[in-house]
Amino acid sequence: MTGVARTGWGITFAPLTVASTRKLHALLGENCPLDVPVRDVEQQGLRVLLQSKLPQLYFCTYLLRSYHIELLFFVGDVQLFEQQVFENDEDLRAAATAIFDDYLTRDGAFEVN
Structure with missing residues (x-):
């Protein structure tokens, strides 16, 4: 599966492009980081995850699909x-x-x- 990102929840996403990065900035703002290391989320918790772009979107997708x-x-x-x-x-x-x-x-x- 080249060019595909998988999450731990079994959800598959296409790789980021310049256009998709611009869309993330437009949707979530320029101030939050595009990505954060899993280690930071494990150490600092949900607030770090929710202050990033990609992890937050993955998490939202998971919650939507699991009805939570x-x-x-x-x-x-x-x-x-x-x-x-x-x-x-x-x-x-x-x-x-x-x-x-x-x-x-x-x-x-x-x-x-």
């Missing part, structure tokens, strides 16, 4: 929650409740399994 994309939405919403500065406890509680209702309650919009 809500996990990525949950992680993203929790990260935004962590970064947000709330004016008062009521706003903080409302944001936390929204995450809980969407992901952690039975029949939530994106119930995490």
Whole structure:
């Protein structure tokens, strides 16, 4: 299989070209690295994976194919929650409740399994 990249999830992708690299930059921004070593992901965790282009796309593809994309939405919403500065406890509680209702309650919009 020359000219083909395989992931550990059994998904096959064509090799990157200049055009596909431009598309990745347009989609995910210029600031995040195109790729990161597996060692960095193992040492630093999911945040490193989600701050890169190719590993993030492979991970999203895996989650979509395994019907677990809500996990990525949950992680993203929790990260935004962590970064947000709330004016008062009521706003903080409302944001936390929204995450809980969407992901952690039975029949939530994106119930995490």
